Amino acid sequence: MTDLETKYRDRYNRLLSDLGEFRNAASTEKLEKAYEILVNEKKGDLNFYGKDSILNVIESSRIAVREIGLGHTSVISLFLYHAYNTKEIDYNQIKNEFGELESVIIEGLAKVSKLDEKTSSSQAENYRRLLLNLAKDVRVILIKLAEKTALMRDMRHMKAEDQLRIAGEATYLYGPLAHRLGLYLIKSEMEDYSLKYTDRKTYDMIASKLAATMKARKEFISNFIKPVKEIIEQHNFDFEIKGRPKSIYSIWNKMKKKGVEFEDIYDLFAIRIVLNSEPHNEKADCWQVYSMITDIYQPNPLRMRDWISVPKSNGYESLHATVIGTDGFWVEVQIRTNRMNEVAEKGVAAHWKYKGAEGGHGIDDWLAKIREILETPEQDADNFIDDFKLSLYSKEIFVFTPKGDLRKFPDGSSVLDFAYDVHSQVGTTCIGARVNGKNVPIRHKLHNGDRVEVIISKNQKPKLDWLNFVVTSKAQKKIRQHLNEETVKSAGNGKEILQRRFKNWKIEYNDENVRLLLKKFKLNTAQEFYCLVSEEKINLSEIKEFLLTDQEETTTATIVLEETEVVRKNISRNTSVEDYLVIDENVMNIDYKLAKCCSPIFGDSIFGFVTINEGIKIHRTNCPNAAQLIGKYGYRVVKSKWSRKSPDSIFPVTINIKGEDQTGILNSISETISKDLKISVRSINLDADNGIFSGKINLLVKNIDHLNSLISRLSAIKGIYSVSRYEHGK
Numbered sequence: 001m002t003d004l005e006t007k008y009r010d011r012y013n014r015l016l017s018d019l020g021e022f023r024n025a026a027s028t029e030k031l032e033k034a035y036e037i038l039v040n041e042k043k044g045d046l047n048f049y050g051k052d053s054i055l056n057v058i059e060s061s062r063i064a065v066r067e068i069g070l071g072h073t074s075v076i077s078l079f080l081y082h083a084y085n086t087k088e089i090d091y092n093q094i095k096n097e098f099g100e101l102e103s104v105i106i107e108g109l110a111k112v113s114k115l116d117e118k119t120s121s122s123q124a125e126n127y128r129r130l131l132l133n134l135a136k137d138v139r140v141i142l143i144k145l146a147e148k149t150a151l152m153r154d155m156r157h158m159k160a161e162d163q164l165r166i167a168g169e170a171t172y173l174y175g176p177l178a179h180r181l182g183l184y185l186i187k188s189e190m191e192d193y194s195l196k197y198t199d200r201k202t203y204d205m206i207a208s209k210l211a212a213t214m215k216a217r218k219e220f221i222s223n224f225i226k227p228v229k230e231i232i233e234q235h236n237f238d239f240e241i242k243g244r245p246k247s248i249y250s251i252w253n254k255m256k257k258k259g260v261e262f263e264d265i266y267d268l269f270a271i272r273i274v275l276n277s278e279p280h281n282e283k284a285d286c287w288q289v290y291s292m293i294t295d296i297y298q299p300n301p302l303r304m305r306d307w308i309s310v311p312k313s314n315g316y317e318s319l320h321a322t323v324i325g326t327d328g329f330w331v332e333v334q335i336r337t338n339r340m341n342e343v344a345e346k347g348v349a350a351h352w353k354y355k356g357a358e359g360g361h362g363i364d365d366w367l368a369k370i371r372e373i374l375e376t377p378e379q380d381a382d383n384f385i386d387d388f389k390l391s392l393y394s395k396e397i398f399v400f401t402p403k404g405d406l407r408k409f410p411d412g413s414s415v416l417d418f419a420y421d422v423h424s425q426v427g428t429t430c431i432g433a434r435v436n437g438k439n440v441p442i443r444h445k446l447h448n449g450d451r452v453e454v455i456i457s458k459n460q461k462p463k464l465d466w467l468n469f470v471v472t473s474k475a476q477k478k479i480r481q482h483l484n485e486e487t488v489k490s491a492g493n494g495k496e497i498l499q500r501r502f503k504n505w506k507i508e509y510n511d512e513n514v515r516l517l518l519k520k521f522k523l524n525t526a527q528e529f530y531c532l533v534s535e536e537k538i539n540l541s542e543i544k545e546f547l548l549t550d551q552e553e554t555t556t557a558t559i560v561l562e563e564t565e566v567v568r569k570n571i572s573r574n575t576s577v578e579d580y581l582v583i584d585e586n587v588m589n590i591d592y593k594l595a596k597c598c599s600p601i602f603g604d605s606i607f608g609f610v611t612i613n614e615g616i617k618i619h620r621t622n623c624p625n626a627a628q629l630i631g632k633y634g635y636r637v638v639k640s641k642w643s644r645k646s647p648d649s650i651f652p653v654t655i656n657i658k659g660e661d662q663t664g665i666l667n668s669i670s671e672t673i674s675k676d677l678k679i680s681v682r683s684i685n686l687d688a689d690n691g692i693f694s695g696k697i698n699l700l701v702k703n704i705d706h707l708n709s710l711i712s713r714l715s716a717i718k719g720i721y722s723v724s725r726y727e728h729g730k
Contacts, residue, residue, distance in 0.1 A: 008039055011058045018065045019072055027072040030098055034079040041083040049151075049158055056150065057082045064146035068183060069346035074139050077105035078147075085110070101137075108140035141177065148174050149186055152193040161639050164607055164621055165630055167194040172631020182315055182347025191249035199622035200605075206248045209262050217243070217269060224325050225271065228333075231292045237285065238276035244334075245269045259656075261722050270332040277337045283308055286319050286335045293333055297323035300330065308340070310398060313408060315343050399450045409446065412471050416442040419454045420475035427478060429456040443469050461486075491527045494534030501540055507547050520546055592616035594651075598623035598727070601651035603704030608640035609633070616640075624727055650700040652682065653707055654726035658694040660719040665693075668717050673699065677710055696726055 012035055038054060045053040061078050064070040076098055089110060095103040152170060155163050170190040178187035196203040221243035229241055246268050254265055277285040286308055303322035311317045319335040336344065396408050399418065409417055420427030432441050434453040462482045470476055502509040514526055521538060523529050532538045592608060595617040600606050605621040609629050618640055619626055630637055659665060673679045679699050686695035701707045714723045
C-alpha cells in the first residue's frame with residue numbers, strides 16, 4: 001500500500017467510526033465496495049480547486065454524517081457519484097449492485113452538478129433544478145450542503161474570484177436552504193465564511209472584539225446560570241446547560257438593522273438548557289423548567305416563543321424565553337429536550353431517526369408544498385428563485401378554516417394567500433372573506449388564530465396589483481400564470497390586428513419595423529406593444545403616419561444618435577476609469593462604470609458585473625447587492641481590480657456620523673474634513689434629537705486610505721459617538 005493509499009484508508013476508517021450506529025454487516029460491505037471503486041477511479045486526481053479528490057469526498061462525507069446526520073446510503077451515493085462523474089453513469093448497474101435509493105440520489109447529484117460550472121448560462125435556472133431534486137429525495141440537497149460546507153472550510157487556498165462566487169452562492173441560496181431545512185449550525189457557518197471573504201475588515205473587527213470580551217461574557221454566563229442550575233437540580237432533572245455565542249454574521253446583521261456599534265449589542269449569546277426527558281414528558285418538562293427560570297428572572301412576555309406546542313415547518317421545537325439578568329441585560333434562554341436539540345442541529349435528517357415522533361410531520365408538510373410549487377413550470381426562473389427564497393426565512397402565523405383545520409402561512413399573508421392555499425380556483429375567484437365573522441377585503445392581513453371563510457364570485461379575475469400584496473409562492477405563481485395566459489392571448493390578438501393593417505397599408509411587416517415602433521413608443525418588448533394595440537391604447541393611425549412619413553428620417557436620426565453614444569462612451573472610458581481599473585482581459589470593448597449602490601473607491605475589493613444595457617458595473621465585494629448578483633448571475637461576474645497606479649480622480653462617498661449635540665462640534669467636523677484633510681464636501685444632512693445628532697455627509701475622497709484616515713480623525717473628536725461608511729440598502 002502506497003503512502004497515499006494509507007492516507008486514504010486512515011481518513012476512511014475515521015468515517016466508518018463516525019457512522020457508528022448506522023452501520024451493519026451488509027452496509028459495511030457495500031461501503032467498502034464503493035470506497036474501492038472511488039480509490040481505483042480517482043487515486044491521485046485533483047478537483048477543480050487543486051485539492052485531492054478522494055480526501056475531499058471523504059471530508060464531505062464526514063460532514064454529512066457527523067453534522068447533518070446522514071447514513072451509509074448517502075455516503076455510498078457520494079462515493080459512487082464522484083467515482084463516475086466523468087463517465088457515462090449506468091444507473092441500472094448501480095441500482096442492481098447497490099440499491100434503488102443510491103441510484104436515485106446519484107442521479108439527483110448528477111443533475112445539479114452544473115451548479116459548480118463557472119460557465120453556467122442561467123444561475124437561477126440551476127437553482128431551480130437544485131430545488132426540483134429536493135422534491136424527489138431531500139438527501140440530494142443535504143449532500144450538496146455537506147459538499148459546500150467542506151468547500152467553504154478550505155476557501156483560504158482559493159483564488160479571490162472563486163472565494164467571491166462561492167460566498168455569493170452560499171449567502172443567496174445555500175445558507176437560506178440550510179436554515180429552512182433546520183441546519184442552523186451549517187447555516188451560521190456558511191454566513192460567517194461569506195462575510196469573511198466579502199468583507200474581511202468587518203469580520204475581523206467583530207471577531208477581535210468577541211475575543212476581547214470573552215472573559216467578561218464567561219463570567220456573566222457563570223453568574224446567570226448558577227441559580228438556574230441549582231433550582232433545576234433540586235427538581236432532579238437530568239440536563240445540560242451552557243452559553244451559546246451568536247455567530248459573527250448574526251451580530252453584524254443586527255448592527256446593520258439597528259444602526260448601532262458592536263458595543264451596543266447586548267445579546268451576544270443565548271443560554272441553552274437541554275433536558276434528557278422521556279418522549280411522553282417532553283412538553284411538561286420544558287414548561288416546568290420555563291416556570292422555574294421565570295421565577296428567578298423577570299421575563300419579557302412579548303418575546304416569549306412557543307415552538308413546542310406548534311413546531312416550525314422545518315420541525316424545530318423549543319421554548320424561548322427572554323429574561324432580564326441582575327445587571328439589567330436581556331438574555332435569551334432556550335429550553336428543549338435531547339430529541340428537540342438533535343432536530344434543531346441536524347434538521348431534516350433527524351426526522352428519519354425520530355420517524356413518527358410527535359411534531360415530526362412539519363417537514364413532511366413543507367416538502368409536500370415544495371413539490372406542489374415545483375410541479376408547475378415557472379416561465380421566469382429569477383421570479384421563481386426570489387419567491388422561493390423569500391419563503392425560506394419567513395416567520396409563520398397559524399389560522400383556521402371554518403371547519404377548524406389549522407393552516408400555516410408566512411407572516412404578512414393576506415386573505416388572498418389563504419384562498420389560493422385552499423384551491424387555485426378559489427383564489428382566482430376570491431373577492432373577500434369573513435374573518436372571525438367580519439367581512440374583510442382580499443388585501444386584509446391575517447393574524448394568529450384568525451378563522452377565515454373565503455367569499456367568491458364567478459365574475460372575479462386576477463389583476464396585476466394582486467402581486468403587490470400576496471406573499472406565498474403558490475399565490476404569486478398562480479396569479480402570474482393567469483396573467484401570462486391573458487397577456488399571451490391579448491398579444492396574439494394585437495399581432496393579428498397589426499398584420500392585417502400592415503397589409504392594407506402596403507407596408508412590409510418585419511422585425512425592423514416592429515423595432516422602430518418599440519423605440520417610438522418607448523416599449524421594451526413586442527408582446528407589450530401588441531397588448532397595447534389589442535387594448536386600443538395605441539392609436540393605429542399614429543402607427544400608420546409614423547411608418548409612412550417619418551420612417552426614413554427617424555432611421556437616419558437613430559443611427560446618428562447611436563454612433564454619437566458610442567463615441568461618448570469611448571471618450572468617457574478613455575478619460576476616466578480606464579487609467580486605474582483593470583478588467584478581465586477576456587472582456588473586450590465593453591463600457592464600464594462605478595455602481596451607485598455601493599460607490600466603490602480606489603482600494604476597495606471589487607468585482608465587475610455585466611449588465612444588459614449599461615456595460616460593466618463595478619461593485620464592492622461587500623456591496624449590499626453582491627450576494628444576489630453573484631448568486632443569481634454568477635456567469636456574468638468578471639474579474640476586476642484596481643491598477644497599482646493611484647488615480648488623480650476623486651470618488652464620491654457617504655459617511656454616517658453620530659454624536660453629542662454640543663456647541664462647536666459642527667465646526668470641529670468641518671475643519672477636520674476641509675482644512676486638515678482637504679476633502680471636498682458635497683452635502684451635509686444632520687438631525688438632532690434629545691441632545692444627540694446623527695446624519696450623513698457626502699464627500700469626495702481619493703482612495704480607501706483617504707477615507708479611513710477621515711473616519712479615524714472624525715472618531716477622535718470629543719463628543720463623536722460613531723463614524724462609519726454609509727451602505728445603500730442597509
